[in-house]
Amino acid sequence: MRGAVVAHGGHSRVGEVAWSSTSNMNMRDLSRDDDFLSFMLVEQLGTDSFPLVVHKMDPSRRLPRHDPKEILNIVQRWIVTIKSASSAAKRVRGAVDALLRLEAVAHYLRGKTQMQINAFATHASRYFELYVPTGTIEIAHTSRYSKWTGKAELCILATTTLKIGTVITELKGSMAVLTEDENEELKRTDRRNTDGGIRRDFSVIHSGHRKKNHLFLGPARFVNHDCDNNCELFREGKYITFRVIKPIERGQEITAHYGDAYFGKDNRHCLCETCEKRGKGGYRQSDYTDSDASSDSASTIPPRETLGQVQKVEMLGEVNERRTRRGVYLKLPDSESDSEEEVQTEVTEAVIQIDDPEDANTASRSSSLSKLSTPPLSSIPTSPGALINPLPTPDSLSSRSQSESAQGDRPSDQAPSSTAATSTTFTPVKAQAVKSLSLSEHNLIAKQSSTLSSSPRANIQLKSPPLSEDAHSIPDEAQSSQAATTLPAAPAQRRFSARLNTRTPERNKELTPRAKSRHRTAESTDDKKIATPQTRASTVQSQDRKASTPVADEPRSLRSKSKPALPPKAKPRVSGTPADKGKAADEKAKTALASPKRRGKKKAPPPRLCKVCSRELPPLNPDSADEDSEEDKGECSR
Numbered sequence: 001m002r003g004a005v006v007a008h009g010g011h012s013r014v015g016e017v018a019w020s021s022t023s024n025m026n027m028r029d030l031s032r033d034d035d036f037l038s039f040m041l042v043e044q045l046g047t048d049s050f051p052l053v054v055h056k057m058d059p060s061r062r063l064p065r066h067d068p069k070e071i072l073n074i075v076q077r078w079i080v081t082i083k084s085a086s087s088a089a090k091r092v093r094g095a096v097d098a099l100l101r102l103e104a105v106a107h108y109l110r111g112k113t114q115m116q117i118n119a120f121a122t123h124a125s126r127y128f129e130l131y132v133p134t135g136t137i138e139i140a141h142t143s144r145y146s147k148w149t150g151k152a153e154l155c156i157l158a159t160t161t162l163k164i165g166t167v168i169t170e171l172k173g174s175m176a177v178l179t180e181d182e183n184e185e186l187k188r189t190d191r192r193n194t195d196g197g198i199r200r201d202f203s204v205i206h207s208g209h210r211k212k213n214h215l216f217l218g219p220a221r222f223v224n225h226d227c228d229n230n231c232e233l234f235r236e237g238k239y240i241t242f243r244v245i246k247p248i249e250r251g252q253e254i255t256a257h258y259g260d261a262y263f264g265k266d267n268r269h270c271l272c273e274t275c276e277k278r279g280k281g282g283y284r285q286s287d288y289t290d291s292d293a294s295s296d297s298a299s300t301i302p303p304r305e306t307l308g309q310v311q312k313v314e315m316l317g318e319v320n321e322r323r324t325r326r327g328v329y330l331k332l333p334d335s336e337s338d339s340e341e342e343v344q345t346e347v348t349e350a351v352i353q354i355d356d357p358e359d360a361n362t363a364s365r366s367s368s369l370s371k372l373s374t375p376p377l378s379s380i381p382t383s384p385g386a387l388i389n390p391l392p393t394p395d396s397l398s399s400r401s402q403s404e405s406a407q408g409d410r411p412s413d414q415a416p417s418s419t420a421a422t423s424t425t426f427t428p429v430k431a432q433a434v435k436s437l438s439l440s441e442h443n444l445i446a447k448q449s450s451t452l453s454s455s456p457r458a459n460i461q462l463k464s465p466p467l468s469e470d471a472h473s474i475p476d477e478a479q480s481s482q483a484a485t486t487l488p489a490a491p492a493q494r495r496f497s498a499r500l501n502t503r504t505p506e507r508n509k510e511l512t513p514r515a516k517s518r519h520r521t522a523e524s525t526d527d528k529k530i531a532t533p534q535t536r537a538s539t540v541q542s543q544d545r546k547a548s549t550p551v552a553d554e555p556r557s558l559r560s561k562s563k564p565a566l567p568p569k570a571k572p573r574v575s576g577t578p579a580d581k582g583k584a585a586d587e588k589a590k591t592a593l594a595s596p597k598r599r600g601k602k603k604a605p606p607p608r609l610c611k612v613c614s615r616e617l618p619p620l621n622p623d624s625a626d627e628d629s630e631e632d633k634g635e636c637s638r
């Protein structure tokens with residue numbers, strides 16, 4: 001498998017693992033791949049003092065042992081700092097190829113079929129897409145739902161405002177159709193196989209048309225439910241994604257609707273913001289009675305100590321923070337502390353239902369998300385406004401350390417510590433990288449920032465480039481337009497741009513096509529020779545240009561010494577057929593013969609006459625002219 005030559009968009013490379021995008025995924029492989037990839041590409045990238053803990057499909061699985069810096073380097077090199085012209089698809093492709101070259105990944109893929117490799121690489125590309133600089137979302141930690149699950153929960157936050165109708169293409173999920181057996185298997189809440197109470201069917205969606213359940217995993221699985229959701233789930237070709245249905249602010253959570261039955265009777269386990277505002281769902285105190293807390297003894301009730309721990313932290317004055325790797329976006333105010341009432345409900349099926357994704361392509365919340373039943377069991381707060389400890393519970397940390405122990409020792413910066421559990425500061429991934437990386441890597445990050453700042457959005461903030469020796473020659477209009485769109489250039493580039501800027505689109509607009517071509521010709525020749533008065537007068541453009549960049553290519557020292565050339569003599573133009581040209585030549589010859597003057601002969605001197613007898617005297621020979629000869633006296637010898 002390794003060492004194969006693979007064609008990528010026309011280029012062949014040696015040492016790559018061949019793969020192609022696929023939608024052909026099965027539940028087992030997808031679950032395993034997602035546990036592996038979410039650990040590498042979410043847990044290890046997005047954390048510092050505060051871990052992003054991903055609920056695993058099988059927490060008992062061994063996780064890869066590798067250096068997280070390798071992953072960070074892949075993201076920086078292939079996703080962030082690569083040529084800004086590269087498309088998102090190209091960046092992601094490069095990153096996946098680099099990932100497949102890692103020893104830990106090669107080990108994981110050993111013995112897998114080509115189909116399995118395709119599925120793994122395709123799923124990896126979904127996670128890498130999150131890091132493309134033009135992306136609009138981030139995975140973040142949230143404490144909103146922890147009271148219900150007793151676990152650290154993740155969510156998706158918008159990193160920019162999103163308009164209605166926007167498809168958040170970087171928020172994708174891979175899907176696998178579930179067989180009956182697999183469906184049943186996922187429904188079972190097996191104490192050994194659950195993440196300390198997190199059901200494994202938390203990410204199952206039902207296709208109404210196909211009457212089949214699908215498991216969906218990948219970044220899309222981190223979208224939480226809100227009764228007044230701002231996005232809708234829909235299927236796009238090989239994957240599922242989300243479309244914005246309400247305007248979303250920067251920092252706001254991306255939410256979908258899981259259906260009316262997902263959170264149990266009367267939506268009683270729902271802890272969404274809307275329920276909190278309305279005093280409904282999980283915030284409706286009166287609904288919870290002792291009888292609710294009865295039947296199932298599943299592992300989903302966090303131990304009493306967990307609740308105690310949660311409350312203890314709340315009493316320390318923690319707030320519910322919404323944060324991403326770039327920092328905290330939102331701080332929600334603290335509210336009343338919760339009662340310790342524990343409630344449990346029947347365990348049935350947790351399925352998010354969508355209409356047939358291929359037909360309608362949308363999951364309309366009202367019509368299609370109806371068939372849902374009770375969510376996984378949990379302990380829920382019974383008082384409204386229960387704002388939750390933003391920190392991972394001991395339970396979640398223990399499940400984390402469980403997976404850590406399964407993978408052996410991790411680098412120390414990845415291990416959750418007690419300081420992590422009490423810290424409220426959040427180090428963005430870039431800052432984290434700066435902190436722990438070498439100088440060269442540091443420089444890479446600086447380069448990355450400059451790449452980002454050269455994006456159109458960043459340019460809006462740029463001021464005019466500092467005026468330089470050459471910049472004075474830039475006409476005003478060009479200067480101002482350049483200031484808005486380009487970075488300060490190096491001296492050589494500045495000179496070049498000064499020349500370019502003499503030809504603004506506005507100016508060219510004023511010229512007729514003929515004048516434009518004249519203008520072009522004048523400019524091209526002007527660069528090579530000194531302009532004559534005629535050529536200066538011939539076009540306004542050329543004149544302007546001479547005024548701003550006189551003899552641009554000539555060294556300054558030579559300019560004053562240059563002699564202006566004389567105007568060329570007007571030549572009679574001969575046009576017409578070759579016969580005409582021949583006639584003209586004949587005429588010319590005749591004229592020349594008839595008029596010696598025209599051929600440049602000397603004028604004959606007037607005849608000399610004798611002063612005495614008036615006879616003609618012979619002409620004087622200038623060579624033998626002698627002042628004393630009689631001839632010179634103007635008289636003949638007679």
Ligand SMILES: C[S@@+](CC[C@H](N)C(=O)[O-])C[C@H]1O[C@@H](n2cnc3c(N)ncnc32)[C@H](O)[C@@H]1O
Pocket residue numbers: 054055145148149152153154155202203221222223224225226269270271272350375376
């Ligand atoms: C598809 S997952 C969403 C991502 C999840 N927060 C995570 O960290 O993996 C669904 C699970 O998120 C939690 N959840 C999502 N929305 C919720 C809500 N409105 N109230 C309570 N829990 C919610 C529940 O644990 C649910 O089973």
